[in-house]
Amino acid sequence: MTGFLRCLALVILALSAALLAAPAYACPFCSMQGQTLTGEISQASMVLYGSIANAKEDGDSTDLIIDAVIKPNEVLGKRTTITMPRYVPLPTDAKTKYLFFFDVFKGKIDPYRGMAVKSDSDLPKYLRGALEVKDKKPNERLRFFFDYLDNADGEVSNDAYREFGNADYKDYRDMAANLPADRIAGWLKSKATPSFRYGLYASMLGHCGKPEHSKVLLDLLQDAEKPASSGVDGMLAGYVMLKPKEGWRYVRAIFADGKKDFMFRYAALQAVTFLHDSRPDLVENKEIVAAIAMLLNQSDIADLAVEKLRKWNEFDFTDKILALQDTPAFGIPIIRRSVLRYALSCKDRIAAANTYVEQQRKKDAAGVSDAEELLKLEQTPIPTPIATPAAKASK
Numbered sequence: 001m002t003g004f005l006r007c008l009a010l011v012i013l014a015l016s017a018a019l020l021a022a023p024a025y026a027c028p029f030c031s032m033q034g035q036t037l038t039g040e041i042s043q044a045s046m047v048l049y050g051s052i053a054n055a056k057e058d059g060d061s062t063d064l065i066i067d068a069v070i071k072p073n074e075v076l077g078k079r080t081t082i083t084m085p086r087y088v089p090l091p092t093d094a095k096t097k098y099l100f101f102f103d104v105f106k107g108k109i110d111p112y113r114g115m116a117v118k119s120d121s122d123l124p125k126y127l128r129g130a131l132e133v134k135d136k137k138p139n140e141r142l143r144f145f146f147d148y149l150d151n152a153d154g155e156v157s158n159d160a161y162r163e164f165g166n167a168d169y170k171d172y173r174d175m176a177a178n179l180p181a182d183r184i185a186g187w188l189k190s191k192a193t194p195s196f197r198y199g200l201y202a203s204m205l206g207h208c209g210k211p212e213h214s215k216v217l218l219d220l221l222q223d224a225e226k227p228a229s230s231g232v233d234g235m236l237a238g239y240v241m242l243k244p245k246e247g248w249r250y251v252r253a254i255f256a257d258g259k260k261d262f263m264f265r266y267a268a269l270q271a272v273t274f275l276h277d278s279r280p281d282l283v284e285n286k287e288i289v290a291a292i293a294m295l296l297n298q299s300d301i302a303d304l305a306v307e308k309l310r311k312w313n314e315f316d317f318t319d320k321i322l323a324l325q326d327t328p329a330f331g332i333p334i335i336r337r338s339v340l341r342y343a344l345s346c347k348d349r350i351a352a353a354n355t356y357v358e359q360q361r362k363k364d365a366a367g368v369s370d371a372e373e374l375l376k377l378e379q380t381p382i383p384t385p386i387a388t389p390a391a392k393a394s395k
C-alpha cells in the first residue's frame with residue numbers, strides 16, 4: 001500500500017472509530033431517528049395549516065386560507081388568508097389540506113416547505129399538543145407521543161415513533177412501566193404493525209407487561225427465526241424482562257447454536273449489550289460475558305465478540321482470544337484486527353498479550369501503529385458541537 005493510500009485508510013478508520021466511540025443517545029431498539037416535526041417547527045419562523053386557492057402559475061402565487069396557526073408570527077396579524085409567493089398546484093381532492101413552514105425576513109414570508117394533509121388528519125391537533133409538551137421532562141413528552149404511535153395518519157404515527165427513536169432509554173424506562181400492556185400486545189399481534197416497530201413495542205411490553213405476556217414475544221421470536229425479521233433485539237430484551245430465567249436461557253441457546261442465522265445471533269448480541277449497559281439488574285455480568293465468549297468459536301461473529309469483551313475490559317478471556325491465531329478463522333482480516341486491538345488493550349497487565357503484540361509489531365509495524373492510534377482516538381472525548389442559531393431556536 002502506498003503512503004497516500006495508507007494515510008487515507010487510516011483517516012477513514014479513524015472517523016469510523018470516532019463515530020463508534022460517540023455516545024449513542026438514542027432508543028436502543030428503534031430503527032428511525034432524525035429530525036421530527038416538533039424540531040422543524042421550532043426552527044421555522046411561522047407554521048400554518050389550511051386550504052389553498054387562487055393558484056397562479058404565471059404570477060407565482062397561491063392563497064392559503066388558514067384553518068389553524070400552529071406557530072404564529074407577528075407578520076400574520078389577524079389575517080385568516082395570506083398570499084404566498086409560490087405557485088402550488090391545486091389538489092385533485094378538494095378535501096386536501098396543507099401544512100406550510102415559513103421563513104420570515106424583513107416582513108416578507110417565504111414558504112420553504114409544504115405538506116399535503118388529509119382533511120380528517122389529527123396532524124394539527126398532534127402538532128399543537130407536541131408544542132405544548134416541548135419543554136416538559138422527557139418522560140412526560142414521550143407519554144404524549146405514545147398515544148399517537150398507532151395514529152391512522154402515517155405522518156403522525158411515524159413522527160411519534162421518531163420521537164422515541166431520538167430518546168435515550170433512561171428517558172422512557174420509568175414511563176414505560178405504566179403503559180397499557182394489552183394495547184401494546186395488540187400492536188405486536190397485529191399484521192398491520194410495521195416490522196421495524198417490533199423492537200420498540202416489545203421492549204415496552206417487557207417493562208409494563210405481566211409474565212403471561214411473554215408468550216406474545218415468544219411467538220414473535222419463533223417466527224422471527226426466519227431470515228430478514230426485525231426487532232429481534234427488543235423481543236429478546238423484553239422476554240428477559242418479563243421472565244428473566246426463561247428469557248436468559250433462550251438467549252444463551254441462540255449463542256450456543258452457530259448454525260442460526262447470523263442476523264438472529266447479532267440481534268441477540270445487541271440485546272445482551274442492552275442488558276449489560278442498561279439493565280444489569282436482570283442478568284449477572286459473569287453470565288453475560290460467559291455467553292458472549294461462546295461466540296468466539298463462530299468465525300462469522302467472533303470479531304464482534306472480541307470487540308465487545310475488549311470494550312468492557314473483560315480480559316480473563318485473553319488466552320482463548322489469542323488462541324484464535326491457531327484457527328482457520330484467523331485468516332479473516334477483521335478477526336486478526338480485533339485480536340490485535342484486544343491484545344493492545346491488555347498488554348500492560350497480561351504478559352501473553354504483550355508477547356503477541358511484539359510479535360505482530362515485528363511482522364507489521366505500521367499495522368500495529370495504526371491500531372494503537374485508533375485505540376487512542378476511541379478514548380478521545382467527542383467535542384461538544386457549537387450551537388448554531390437554528391439549534392438554539394429549537395430549544
